[in-house]
Amino acid sequence: MSNSDSGPAPDPVLRIQDLKYSVRNRALFKGLQLTVSAGESVAITGPSGSGKSTLLSSILGLIEPHGGSIRVSGADVTKLRGRQLARLRSETIGTVFQFGELLPELSPLDNVALAALLSRSDRAGGYRQAQELLDELRVPRAGTTEELSGGEHQRTAVARALINSPELILADEPTGSLDPDATARIAELLFDLPRRRRCGLVLVTHDVEVAARADRVLRLEAGLLVPARAQEAVQA
Numbered sequence: 503m504s505n506s507d508s509g510p511a512p513d514p515v516l517r518i519q520d521l522k523y524s525v526r527n528r529a530l531f532k533g534l535q536l537t538v539s540a541g542e543s544v545a546i547t548g549p550s551g552s553g554k555s556t557l558l559s560s561i562l563g564l565i566e567p568h569g570g571s572i573r574v575s576g577a578d579v580t581k582l583r584g585r586q587l588a589r590l591r592s593e594t595i596g597t598v599f600q601f602g603e604l605l606p607e608l609s610p611l612d613n614v615a616l617a618a619l620l621s622r623s624d625r626a627g628g629y630r631q632a633q634e635l636l637d638e639l640r641v642p643r644a645g646t647t648e649e650l651s652g653g654e655h656q657r658t659a660v661a662r663a664l665i666n667s668p669e670l671i672l673a674d675e676p677t678g679s680l681d682p683d684a685t686a687r688i689a690e691l692l693f694d695l696p697r698r699r700r701c702g703l704v705l706v707t708h709d710v711e712v713a714a715r716a717d718r719v720l721r722l723e724a725g726l727l728v729p730a731r732a733q734e735a736v737q738a
């Protein structure tokens with residue numbers, strides 16, 4: 503079947519080509535490739551120290567690779583600087599990490615609304631949307647974020663990641679500090695996002711059961727991403 507009259511295919515939400523990066527004379531990425539489409543989830547596993555978090559930092563433009571390109575929705579992160587890079591980070595990419603992105607002394611509502619207010623000036627709209635997301639994700643109203651359980655904290659982090667309707671979500675060990683029940687619920691929430699919101703999801707995890715929920719499971723090994731073997735994706 504030809505789709506020649508349907509116009510050019512949209513840019514993938516993420517396309518990494520020939521990525522090279524070394525730390526302390528050790529090559530972490532040796533021509534790494536990765537393409538993620540809208541609506542797709544990819545889990546990345548791999549040994550400790552193989553460079554999984556560094557890969558997410560590279561996508562965020564926090565480190566400068568020594569070669570290759572990283573395109574997020576068509577824009578090459580490696581060529582962006584200053585305000586353009588900050589805008590890409592806040593408007594096109596959402597992040598969910600194990601710790602750190604929420605300010606414990608602020609309320610969940612303030613934490614989520616803050617992410618909206620940093621990229622636009624509609625204060626009332628930002629707060630309204632933040633409350634809608636928190637209600638949708640069933641985060642209880644709390645005085646401060648540190649009063650939340652681990653699972654509620656991570657649902658708040660997901661709300662914060664979603665507030666600017668990102669095209670790409672990066673998650674680094676998002677279930678790392680959770681008990682098995684909360685892990686299962688957060689994993690379900692995250693892996694549902696590409697289908698419901700047409701974004702791409704790249705999720706780094708050591709948890710093979712979490713990884714197995716992704717559309718594709720890749721392993722970072724010797725500087726390249728390779729398909730994880732089936733038994734690695736299902737073994738607990």
Ligand SMILES: Nc1ncnc2c1ncn2[C@@H]1O[C@H](COP(=O)(O)OP(=O)(O)OP(=O)(O)O)[C@@H](O)[C@H]1O
Nearest residue numbers: 525526530548549550551552553554555556557708
């Ligand atoms: N800023 C830095 N300066 C020097 N070395 C660094 C820096 N950042 C990371 N590294 C090194 O790069 C390697 C990869 O680190 P990274 O945190 O990306 O691994 P990882 O696969 O995410 O590990 P883990 O699974 O343990 O979280 C490690 O050897 C680390 O010590």
